Amino acid sequence: MIATMSAPLFDAESLRMGEPPRPDVPAVTPAAEPPDPTSRPRREIPEPTALSGHGPATVLAMCNQKGGVGKTTSTINLGAALAEYGRRVLLVDFDPQGALSVGLGVQPHELDTTIYNLIMERRVTLDDVVLKTAVDGLDLLPSNIDLSAAEVQLVSEVGREQTLGRVLAPALPHYDYVLVDCQPSLGLLTVNALACAHGVLIPLECEYFSLRGVALLMDTIEKVQDRLNPDLEITGILATMYDPRTLHTREVMARVVEAFGDLVFDTVINRTVRFPETTVAGEPITRWASRSQGAEAYRALAREVIAR
Numbered sequence: 001m002i003a004t005m006s007a008p009l010f011d012a013e014s015l016r017m018g019e020p021p022r023p024d025v026p027a028v029t030p031a032a033e034p035p036d037p038t039s040r041p042r043r044e045i046p047e048p049t050a051l052s053g054h055g056p057a058t059v060l061a062m063c064n065q066k067g068g069v070g071k072t073t074s075t076i077n078l079g080a081a082l083a084e085y086g087r088r089v090l091l092v093d094f095d096p097q098g099a100l101s102v103g104l105g106v107q108p109h110e111l112d113t114t115i116y117n118l119i120m121e122r123r124v125t126l127d128d129v130v131l132k133t134a135v136d137g138l139d140l141l142p143s144n145i146d147l148s149a150a151e152v153q154l155v156s157e158v159g160r161e162q163t164l165g166r167v168l169a170p171a172l173p174h175y176d177y178v179l180v181d182c183q184p185s186l187g188l189l190t191v192n193a194l195a196c197a198h199g200v201l202i203p204l205e206c207e208y209f210s211l212r213g214v215a216l217l218m219d220t221i222e223k224v225q226d227r228l229n230p231d232l233e234i235t236g237i238l239a240t241m242y243d244p245r246t247l248h249t250r251e252v253m254a255r256v257v258e259a260f261g262d263l264v265f266d267t268v269i270n271r272t273v274r275f276p277e278t279t280v281a282g283e284p285i286t287r288w289a290s291r292s293q294g295a296e297a298y299r300a301l302a303r304e305v306i307a308r
């Protein structure tokens with residue numbers, strides 16, 4: 001029996017928020033000094049040390065079956081920030097929508113070879129598919145709509161849950177981090193990502209309904225730990241779309257910290273129009289608006305990830 005079975009991953013009771021906030025609750029509080037989002041003392045995070053060599057990579061699945069919570073945005077910008085710290089990073093677009101690829105300036109429909117070919121065709125190698133991005137040390141395995149067929153085709157394959165792990169294995173010695181951008185579902189593609197990951201990073205939108213699906217996600221993670229990948233850990237919960245001016249955001253954040261404790265990153269990602277802008281620009285925020293608060297937040301997250 002593995003250790004994870006004895007202790008629950010989180011306190012489900014504290015995720016219950018009762019009634020959604022009523023409209024008569026004042027949305028804006030005049031806080032002169034906004035409190036720290038996690039309402040706990042910030043942890044001491046050391047500056048990342050320079051690396052003398054690379055690999056083997058830590059694989060992180062960026063996962064939440066809820067749509068539009070900032071998985072793709074976090075994959076791109078955490079990846080770019082890790083690369084700024086001298087880490088070699090491979091981003092894996094594991095969503096047939098191809099948003100990660102688009103966000104890095106790649107037109108997915110124009111690609112002949114994508115991760116779909118890599119996982120479905122034995123003759124296709126990583127080198128055939130990997131693209132360099134404009135960021136030094138940041139590579140991409142792109143995807144497009146072809147990947148939606150893989151979910152169906154994989155069902156009849158032997159070792160269907162280990163397909164992604166098998167094709168990524170040759171890449172691990174060459175990278176420090178592999179970030180897998182999952183699609184908003186808990187289907188076979190996401191299970192593939194969880195089965196080969198060392199850790200799961202869960203972006204969580206600071207909004208009432210975002211807490212509802214978390215129990216289901218935790219359940220899936222526990223099943224994967226039991227049946228496929230006993231070493232899988234939760235690397236951290238990342239609060240996104242945080243708006244320090246609203247009481248609601250801060251209430252949701254308090255619940256998340258109550259439920260997940262130290263798993264919640266000190267870093268939170270504020271809601272800002274800068275992120276949609278970067279998608280149009282096809283660049284990470286660390287390049288598009290290098291000194292912006294959003295860029296600094298993802299650098300802070302990168303430091304936390306390196307320290308964990």
Ligand SMILES: Nc1ncnc2c1ncn2[C@@H]1O[C@H](COP(=O)(O)OP(=O)(O)OP(=O)(O)O)[C@@H](O)[C@H]1O
Nearest residue numbers: 067068069070071072073184241270271272275276
């Ligand atoms: N911190 C933020 N503030 C404001 N907008 C954001 C923020 N993060 C992401 N967005 C925007 O919200 C939308 C959804 O973000 P993103 O694509 O990263 O989410 P996702 O979880 O990957 O979505 P999906 O589940 O569809 O894959 C995008 O338009 C993105 O630009």
Ligand SMILES: [Mg+2]
Nearest residue numbers: 071072095099
């Ligand atoms: Mg996405």
